[in-house]
């Protein structure tokens with residue numbers, strides 16, 4: 557298996573399993589977003605699956621039947637992945653769609669549609685640590701040997717989906733658009749209920765109090781860790797991740813403080829400043 561490198565498309569690295577440049581090119585040029593679609597958009601390891609679980613539970617009015625019977629990647633498929641693209645492209649009716657793509661590679665039709673976009677960001681230091689542990693135990697992408705090495709790769713954009721900084725700058729250019737809601741992992745964690753209500757309002761959905769309570773219960777870290785349709789343990793069967801690897805690692809904010817050295821923390825601050833200083837600070841609620 558091609559476990560130790562990337563597939564490249566338009567200068568961006570992707571995992572080696574399940575991604576084909578020719579399909580990503582076809583998706584970019586001819587996939588049609590519909591006005592009724594909802595797009596969940598993130599840089600990897602930002603809480604994507606948590607947001608998918610929440611959105612699915614909004615659509616099922618808090619009833620966990622759907623999230624407990626259908627794998628998460630079939631409920632809101634990744635449009636850039638072979639499996640996701642093939643299942644989405646001819647699907648009738650409104651769709652939930654996931655993507656980690658940078659703005660220049662997303663299907664162009666997004667910009668002519670009223671599809672609603674939920675853009676979730678997370679402190680990149682925590683995405684870095686989360687990615688390090690996940691990819692260290694995976695067989696579908698370049699495997700880091702140490703956090704030190706992964707830190708270098710991440711800050712140079714040599715990780716799946718490329719540079720966090722470029723990715724974030726690209727998508728932040730959409731801020732202010734009516735169909736684009738920016739969310740952070742940090743606010744979702746700090747105030748889950750209010751953030752879910754904000755998402756409901758954006759999607760034009762109303763939940764009864766007991767439906768919202770059920771949603772919160774069924775999308776909690778604990779519930780998702782137990783849900784085999786959501787915790788990625790189904791990937792064990794395909795040998796894509798090792799047995800000890802789980803999507804559901806810690807689910808907290810600020811874990812980077814337990815892993816970065818002082819020198820790494822300072823180096824990261826400097827890079828962040830250099831690359832993001834001209835953007836409003838309130839876009840990054842952890843800074």
Ligand SMILES: Nc1ncnc2c1ncn2[C@@H]1O[C@H](COP(=O)(O)OS(=O)(=O)O)[C@@H](OP(=O)(O)O)[C@H]1O
Nearest residue numbers: 600601602603604605606686776777804805806807
């Ligand atoms: N319910 C809930 N509550 C809190 N945190 C959660 C939840 N579900 C997933 N997570 C955490 O999200 C991290 C995985 O991110 P992604 O889902 O974006 O991963 S992926 O890129 O799609 O593989 C990963 O973060 P780390 O624990 O820091 O590794 C998951 O634990």
